Amino acid sequence: MNFADLGLSDELLRAIDESGYNEPTAIQAGAIPSVLMMRDMIGIAQTGTGKTASFVLPMIDILAHGRARALMPRSLILEPTRELAAQVAENFEKYGKYHKLSMALLIGGVQMGDQVKALEKGVDVLIATPGRLMDLFERGKILLTGCNLLVIDEADRMLDMGFIPDIENICTKLPANRQTLLFSATMPPPIKKLADKFLSNPKTIEVARPASRNENIEQFLVKTSERGKRDTLRDLIEAEEVGTAIIFCNRKTTVRELAKSLQRYGYKAGEIQGDMDQSSRTAELDRFKAGTINILVASDVAARGLDVKGVSHVFNFDAPWHPDDYVHRIGRTGRAGAKGRAFTLVTPSDDEAVDNIQKLTGYKIPVHGGGKADAAPAKDEEGEPRREKSGRGGRTKRGDTEKPAAKPAKKTGDRKPTPTKPRQHDDDDPDDGWNGPMPDFLSVGFGS
Ligand code: ADP
Ligand code: MG
Numbered sequence: 001m002n003f004a005d006l007g008l009s010d011e012l013l014r015a016i017d018e019s020g021y022n023e024p025t026a027i028q029a030g031a032i033p034s035v036l037m038m039r040d041m042i043g044i045a046q047t048g049t050g051k052t053a054s055f056v057l058p059m060i061d062i063l064a065h066g067r068a069r070a071l072m073p074r075s076l077i078l079e080p081t082r083e084l085a086a087q088v089a090e091n092f093e094k095y096g097k098y099h100k101l102s103m104a105l106l107i108g109g110v111q112m113g114d115q116v117k118a119l120e121k122g123v124d125v126l127i128a129t130p131g132r133l134m135d136l137f138e139r140g141k142i143l144l145t146g147c148n149l150l151v152i153d154e155a156d157r158m159l160d161m162g163f164i165p166d167i168e169n170i171c172t173k174l175p176a177n178r179q180t181l182l183f184s185a186t187m188p189p190p191i192k193k194l195a196d197k198f199l200s201n202p203k204t205i206e207v208a209r210p211a212s213r214n215e216n217i218e219q220f221l222v223k224t225s226e227r228g229k230r231d232t233l234r235d236l237i238e239a240e241e242v243g244t245a246i247i248f249c250n251r252k253t254t255v256r257e258l259a260k261s262l263q264r265y266g267y268k269a270g271e272i273q274g275d276m277d278q279s280s281r282t283a284e285l286d287r288f289k290a291g292t293i294n295i296l297v298a299s300d301v302a303a304r305g306l307d308v309k310g311v312s313h314v315f316n317f318d319a320p321w322h323p324d325d326y327v328h329r330i331g332r333t334g335r336a337g338a339k340g341r342a343f344t345l346v347t348p349s350d351d352e353a354v355d356n357i358q359k360l361t362g363y364k365i366p367v368h369g370g371g372k373a374d375a376a377p378a379k380d381e382e383g384e385p386r387r388e389k390s391g392r393g394g395r396t397k398r399g400d401t402e403k404p405a406a407k408p409a410k411k412t413g414d415r416k417p418t419p420t421k422p423r424q425h426d427d428d429d430p431d432d433g434w435n436g437p438m439p440d441f442l443s444v445g446f447g448s
Pocket of ligand 1: 022023024028045048050051054
């Protein structure tokens, strides 16, 4: 299958060619012709399979004719996070370079004034997170009556993040005869319901997961103890000769502390988490992409869907609480045909989390190197008082290293005790943790 067989324009084929894609991925080959025929469509394919281009490419050709009017975007793409919205915008710039289309990015954390100005000029493509879009809509700053094409991207993440009511609300503001495309890695019942309600006679294109896991990613569990985690991690980084790695933690605090600790040990490490403002997140990501740093410590939400080429390793410093997050985390490596390795540090209190992951993926993750836990002594790093585990009641094989210290570690600072039932991300609102205005609102005409 070739891009030229899909019915795309010559200008677009040229831009695709220059971007270095040789052939369409399965979801692209399936989706593009239907989208060009203006059909509603449901696209289901796992992370990293190229879903973005499967709507961006045909949209560029669909929007090539016609003019944008003030306050009335011609098309709308909904994304769960600011980072994903920005990535879609980059795709439009890259493939739309031979077209004259305008776009605006409407994401939480940027000043409203600039966004409104862009909208007033009129845009062909509006890329938005649901919260910010509803906000502007309710202030009467935006009309959705001219929006004839709607994309609901990463629908399962939208569900996780509680955006479904916003999306339903938005759907009712758009013309009823619009074209609607929905993309998701999985189809949980609430997404199915949403599709039934707001898509009409959709064509469903589902790309089967190869045995529900990406064969390019080698996965391992690494047994350790709560206190031995940092040592175990550094040992792994050394042993693995890590090129570029993303390290996931369950909490923002852990992200901050681990990044600092790695820096103290001389690693080129950076961080991305929900308490950082948008410009710092972008800057950090750029440093990572440029290779200034080669280790990025991240929280789930901040790193959701991030597409960075050539990530050789993913480390789960904490086993994720939600099994779904595991799939998304390790999907940051092994992308576009490359090989990747994913390590999950596990303590005895993670048994249940690991069980859930293995149930979801149907894959029993092998234990790395056997008795690694015993090889990692619980060194007392930086002379900090040792933190006790609280409330998890996990038992370890090596009672001696895990014995609670005689006096409670009264450490000042922002450490929070481990919640007994951690079921929530502490930064799972994409528009949360915003600390100030960001000047770099993106409104660009692309194509020259
Ligand atoms: P998804 O949304 O399905 O998770 P993305 O759209 O983010 O996946 O694409 C994942 C990666 O694959 C990106 O780096 C993208 O540039 C790359 N990619 C997409 N389509 C192709 C293609 N046809 N050929 C080569 N690489 C591609
Ligand atoms: Mg995507």
